[in-house]
Amino acid sequence: MSRYYVNKFLFQVDGDPELLAAYKADPAALMDRWERDYGTRLGTNHTIERTTWLSFTDQERQALLEHDYVTLFELGVHFFLCLTIFIAIYDDEYRERSGPLSFQREYAAKLSHWAGKDYPTVAL
Amino acid sequence: MAHLSAVLATTHHPFYLKATTAPPEERMPQADEWKAKVEAYRETLTAAEPELLVMVGSDHFHQFFADNYPTFLIGKQPRYDATFYNEEREFGIPKYLLEGHEDLSGFMFQGLLDRGFDFSISHELKIDHSIICPIITTRPAADLPIVPIYTNIFAPPLPSPKRFWDLGRAIREIIDEYPSDSRIAAVGSGHLSLELGGPRQFGETGPDPAFDRAAIDWLASGDIEAILANVTHESMAGVGNATHGFLDLILMMGIAGPIEADYVDELDLFHTREMYMTWYPNGDPR
Numbered sequence: 356m357s358r359y360y361v362n363k364f365l366f367q368v369d370g371d372p373e374l375l376a377a378y379k380a381d382p383a384a385l386m387d388r389w390e391r392d393y394g395t396r397l398g399t400n401h402t403i404e405r406t407t408w409l410s411f412t413d414q415e416r417q418a419l420l421e422h423d424y425v426t427l428f429e430l431g432v433h434f435f436l437c438l439t440i441f442i443a444i445y446d447d448e449y450r451e452r453s454g455p456l457s458f459q460r461e462y463a464a465k466l467s468h469w470a471g472k473d474y475p476t477v478a479l
Numbered sequence: 480m481a482h483l484s485a486v487l488a489t490t491h492h493p494f495y496l497k498a499t500t501a502p503p504e505e506r507m508p509q510a511d512e513w514k515a516k517v518e519a520y521r522e523t524l525t526a527a528e529p530e531l532l533v534m535v536g537s538d539h540f541h542q543f544f545a546d547n548y549p550t551f552l553i554g555k556q557p558r559y560d561a562t563f564y565n566e567e568r569e570f571g572i573p574k575y576l577l578e579g580h581e582d583l584s585g586f587m588f589q590g591l592l593d594r595g596f597d598f599s600i601s602h603e604l605k606i607d608h609s610i611i612c613p614i615i616t617t618r619p620a621a622d623l624p625i626v627p628i629y630t631n632i633f634a635p636p637l638p639s640p641k642r643f644w645d646l647g648r649a650i651r652e653i654i655d656e657y658p659s660d661s662r663i664a665a666v667g668s669g670h671l672s673l674e675l676g677g678p679r680q681f682g683e684t685g686p687d688p689a690f691d692r693a694a695i696d697w698l699a700s701g702d703i704e705a706i707l708a709n710v711t712h713e714s715m716a717g718v719g720n721a722t723h724g725f726l727d728l729i730l731m732m733g734i735a736g737p738i739e740a741d742y743v744d745e746l747d748l749f750h751t752r753e754m755y756m757t758w759y760p761n762g763d764p765r
Contacts, residue, residue, distance in 0.1 A: 359545055366544050369565050398546040424676075434676030434720055435539055435633070442569060456749075459681040466678040474677060474720055478635040479545055 358431050359479055360394065360409045364419060365436035367393050367400070369443065379444045382420050425465050431475040438462070481657040484664050485527035486758040488698065488731035489520070490724075491536075491612035491668035492751065493570040509748060516746050517616045520755040523742045524617045526765045527664050531580050531624045533587070533654065533734075535667030535727055536609030537632045541566070548634045551596060551646065554604035554627040555584035561606035561614075572608055572615070580624040583657060587626055590653035596646060604629075609727075613668045630730065632669065632723045640710050643726040644703055647733015651760075654734070667731040670724030671695070671752050677720045681750040687718035691752040695745060698728060698756055701737040728754075735760050 368374040368389070377385040390411070397404035411419070418426040422444065427437050442458065449458035498507050499514040541563040543549060561575040591598050606627060614621050628650070631637055654663050671694050672687035679686040697706045706729055715722040735758035742757035 362540075362545055366540055370541075370563070372564065372568075399544050428676065433540070433634070438676035438680070439565065439569065443565070456681050462676070463678050463680045463682075468678075470678040474716070476635070477720075 357409060357411060357415065358477075360411055361415050361419065361427065361430070361432050362436055363399070363409075364389060364394065365432070365440050369436060369440040375440070375443055378440075382422065386416065386419060424462060428466055428469070429475055431477050433477045481654055481659045482662050483651070483654050483734075483760055484529055484662045484764065485524055486731055486735040486760060487520075487524055487613070487617060487664065487666040488728045488735075488754070488756045489613055489616065489666075489668050490670055490751065490753045490755075491609055492748065492753055493566070493572060493608045493612055495612065496615050497571040507749075509746070513746060513748070513753075516744055516753075516755065520742070520744060520757070521617050521619075523757040523765075524664060524666065527759065528662055528764070529623060529664035530662045531583065531626070531664075532618070533583075533626045533628065533650065533663060533665040534610045534613070535628045535630065535665070535730055536607070536613075537630050537669075537724070537727060538607055539609065539633060541607040542605050543629075545634055548631060549599040549629065550631045550638060551591075552599040552601055552604075552629040553584055553588050553591070554579065554601050554606075554629075555581055555588060556602055556604060557581060559604060559606045559625065559627065561611045563605065563607060566608050566611075570608060572611055575606070575611060575614070575621055577606065577614070577621060578624040580626050583659075583661075583663075584626045586657055587628075587650070587653050590656065591646075591649060594649045594652070596649055609668050613666050617666055630727055632726045635712070635723075637712060637723060637726065639712075640726060640729055641707055643730040644707070644733040647730040648736075650730075651734045651736065665731065665734045667727050667734075668724075669727030669731075670722060671728075671754055672719040673721040673724060673751055674719040675721040679719060683749065684747055685719070685751045687722075688747075688752065690718040690722070691745075691754075694725060694728070695743065695752075695754055695756075698732050698754075699740045699743045701732065701735070701739055703729075703732065703737050706732075728756075731756075732758075
């Protein structure tokens, strides 16, 4: 498991409008591109120095491919990164269809089985 | 020596500007009440006639990430850009260019090192909404030089509540010793109970109104003993996964000292309780 690497993906993609649009339109293509280039950039965006050993587990890659924020929550991915990027991807269409905060409330409902329990830690 | 003219501790709600400037048909029912409370709060800073601002906040994975996330950091720059692309996108917060105050930044940095707070320092810091939100609410002209201090309330493991209090006390000593006749205000933002990206997010109230009540009362009465007896990382997580922003409110009370607040107001919003608190440790100017 590399929660750090998942967080790095969310951090970079959420902070770049071009990557974000690509992640919304075609997650598989963007993830392939990200893993070959951005994911190996040392720190968050160093284009010369590279990190050679980080990678996703199959479960992490699948959750990111499917925009599966419930699994990401359960893996201990940082709550702020996860919420922010999926608001960016889904909020407009949910608001149009079902009103303000409808995406955020569905997100909460899908995690309702965690209410009253200790959440998976986001500590690294 | 410098004059600490006010200490402000406030929640930061990134949607304030959007909510209170939306066209009438999109305006939330509480927008006018919210605006009135914020404008009344702003008067508590204006009355103190500050000449520069020590600002306390926390980077929300905008500039800093887990490859190198500072526990405590101070900026020392002539100017600061503010507001990141994804904050403009999500919150509708505009970009700013704020003046810095390198001399007080340097004096503060050295004073913190001398007191055992081994800070990181940045000479290319960009400010995020934890500092811009209180600028928008308490000093919208954005016309005063700032000294920004960042703490880690965001990427655990975090320092203890006691450490935040002690840091506030140290910042106070350094402001009091600063060889200048400036009037300095300290303005910091954080949270009461808050949930983001979890099952309790965006409810009808904040995730734990009972905690919010107790927290406001502890801060308003300067009761650091009760805070240190009741507030732990575990207890904060129990009332909402993003409640750790409360640590920066403890820090602000540390700057003021264990004294009663001179101004206390609050507002229940749709998913959080907002708090607006001011101390005048050297006398109420109003």
